[in-house]
Structure formats: C-alpha cells, structure tokens
Amino acid sequence: MPQLGLDGLRAGARNHPRKRVGRGPGSGHGKTSGKGHKGQKARSGGVKGPAFEGGQTPLQRRLPKRGFTNAAFAHHWRVLNVGRLAGLPADSDVDAAALVAAGLLPDGPEPLKVLGGGELAIRLTVRAHAFSEAARQKILASGGQAEIVGAAGTKA
Numbered sequence: 001m002p003q004l005g006l007d008g009l010r011a012g013a014r015n016h017p018r019k020r021v022g023r024g025p026g027s028g029h030g031k032t033s034g035k036g037h038k039g040q041k042a043r044s045g046g047v048k049g050p051a052f053e054g055g056q057t058p059l060q061r062r063l064p065k066r067g068f069t070n071a072a073f074a075h076h077w078r079v080l081n082v083g084r085l086a087g088l089p090a091d092s093d094v095d096a097a098a099l100v101a102a103g104l105l106p107d108g109p110e111p112l113k114v115l116g117g118g119e120l121a122i123r124l125t126v127r128a129h130a131f132s133e134a135a136r137q138k139i140l141a142s143g144g145q146a147e148i149v150g151a152a153g154t155k156a
Helices: 082-087 096-101 133-141
Strands: 078-081 112-115 125-128 145-148
Touching: 078 082, 082 112, 082 133, 112 125, 112 133, 133 145
Parallel strands: 078 112, 125 145
Antiparallel strands: none
C-alpha cells in the first residue's frame, strides 16, 4: 500500500448545487434569503468598498497629495517604424504630410519620430522631427537621407 502524504492529495469534484435563495420557506433560504433583517447589508449593492469609513472622510482624502508628476511636461510623438516606409515609391521625399496622405500615420499636431523597426531597401529622403539612431543608420545604409525638420522637442 502506498504511503499517504500531502503530496498525494488532489481537489475533489465539486458536486454540491448552488444555493438558490428567495424560493420560499421550504428551501431554507426564503424570506430574507440569508441576509438577516433590513439594514444596509441586506440591500442590493449595499456592500461598500474597503476605503469606506461610515461616512467619515476616508483616509486617502484626509492625507495630502505628495510628490511630482511629469505628465504636464511629457513629449508626445507620432512614431513610425522604418519598415513601414518600404511600401513607398523609391527616390521620393517623405514627410509627415506625405505619410498622412499615404495612410501610414495619423493626422495630428504631434511631432514625428522615425524608429528603427523593420528593414528598408529603397532610397528615400525622410524629413522628421527626430530619428532614433537605428532608423538613421538604416535610412543612410539604403542610400537615402534623414533630415531633421522643425523643433524636435515641442510639447503637444
């Protein structure tokens, strides 16, 4: 006979039926349906969240906000990988307006940054507000040019 231990235990089948409340006195869960008599917890949706303090101002509202967030100063870019440029005609000039017209870039006020994902085999002159180093190298390796236009760090 094998030795019994905790490592040999496994969960048994769950075969008990779910509790059907509010189905009359014969069910044992009729009338108040196991919720006792009246009160907030007997109501639908009556359970308050973990921060509720009975109407007293909760702790997270009593304490001051601390620290610094950089969200107001963050730079927002429209980004495009180099591999997406492969479908454009060779020896063409590519800027944000041309990319919007080609459906490769959403229209908007944010500056354009070209990133290095994908491969580029055609020669293009790409004008953008910023380039990653990998993108610049891939554009130059294919015989094209990477030109920076406008102010690259403008806040959108």
